[in-house]
Amino acid sequence: MASNDSEPVHRVYVDGFWMDATPVTNEQFEKFVKATGYVTIAERTPTKEEFPTAPAENLVAGSVVFAPTDHDVPLNNHYQWWSYVKGASWRHPLGPQSDIKGKEKFPVVQIAYPDAEAYAKWAGKRLPTEAEFEFAARGGLSGKVYVWGDEFRPGGKWMANTWQGKFPVKDAGEDGYAGIAPVSSFPSNGYGLYDMAGNIWEWCSDWYRPDYYKTLVEKGGTAHNPQGPDSPFDPAEPDEKKRVHRGGSFLCNDQYCSRYIVGTRGKGEVNTGTNHLGFRCVRSPENPMRRTTQN
Numbered sequence: 001m002a003s004n005d006s007e008p009v010h011r012v013y014v015d016g017f018w019m020d021a022t023p024v025t026n027e028q029f030e031k032f033v034k035a036t037g038y039v040t041i042a043e044r045t046p047t048k049e050e051f052p053t054a055p056a057e058n059l060v061a062g063s064v065v066f067a068p069t070d071h072d073v074p075l076n077n078h079y080q081w082w083s084y085v086k087g088a089s090w091r092h093p094l095g096p097q098s099d100i101k102g103k104e105k106f107p108v109v110q111i112a113y114p115d116a117e118a119y120a121k122w123a124g125k126r127l128p129t130e131a132e133f134e135f136a137a138r139g140g141l142s143g144k145v146y147v148w149g150d151e152f153r154p155g156g157k158w159m160a161n162t163w164q165g166k167f168p169v170k171d172a173g174e175d176g177y178a179g180i181a182p183v184s185s186f187p188s189n190g191y192g193l194y195d196m197a198g199n200i201w202e203w204c205s206d207w208y209r210p211d212y213y214k215t216l217v218e219k220g221g222t223a224h225n226p227q228g229p230d231s232p233f234d235p236a237e238p239d240e241k242k243r244v245h246r247g248g249s250f251l252c253n254d255q256y257c258s259r260y261i262v263g264t265r266g267k268g269e270v271n272t273g274t275n276h277l278g279f280r281c282v283r284s285p286e287n288p289m290r291r292t293t294q295n
């Protein structure tokens with residue numbers, strides 16, 4: 001599917017960095033919460049000050065959850081399959097009746113941007129820039145369609161957790177998972193990184209603007225460690241402050257959104273979590289000069 005904000009193709013240089021091999025798991029996030037007492041955005045009751053026009057009964061803690069529709073729907077209105085669910089949070093990803101028991105190795109979801117940032121800080125790491133995420137996702141390959149190559153199912157093998165069947169009615173789970181999968185359930189890429197495509201979307205630190213790549217190209221030359229635009233802007237929702245999402249999720253499919261294709265971009269309002277959105281961290285080397293002093 002066309003993804004105009006991924007163009008024009010341009011040349012980028014990123015300094016070396018370390019990246020978590022997998023998205024942050026429920027087990028890892030729980031350690032952070034136990035150590036710090038951190039309360040995620042989804043668990044906080046929204047205030048009248050933040051949403052002055054909202055009726056009081058709508059000011060309840062919760063988050064956004066995907067629900068399949070019971071019949072075929074036109075794919076032009078995502079409110080048909082996304083809704084705000086009271087009591088949904090990382091501990092209850094689909095709402096109060098759901099939980100994460102036995103799901104220690106699943107990626108943590110229902111994470112807003114400040115939650116991801118707080119975890120990264122506690123872990124002595126940071127969130128990746130969009131350029132770092134893409135560099136890492138490509139795993140040493142260049143100009144390929146997917147993080148593993150050009151063929152969606154090389155030798156018939158499923159390489160990422162995506163959606164099969166009619167969207168958004170029924171996830172046929174032909175790849176082994178209807179819905180979210182534990183981290184590392186599919187092969188790693190060339191850098192040994194898992195889930196760089198599919199399973200869950202992941203936060204990047206860049207503000208989102210659809211024309212950002214155009215501005216890089218206009219500057220000319222190679223973009224060095226690009227950090228994203230100075231401010232966010234999404235013409236589709238001009239009042240919302242969005243940052244970049246990367247990687248695509250278990251809901252991605254060839255009928256509606258095929259953003260498991262490497263290089264394509266996602267975006268999300270910073271305080272909004274969903275049950276297909278998580279994150280992983282990166283770290284810059286302590287002594288970036290080391291590689292030059294070694295020779």
Ligand SMILES: [Ca+2]
Pocket residue numbers: 161162163164173174175176177178179250
């Ligand atoms: Ca799947």
Ligand SMILES: [Cu+2]
Pocket residue numbers: 248249251252253257258259260
């Ligand atoms: Cu998608």
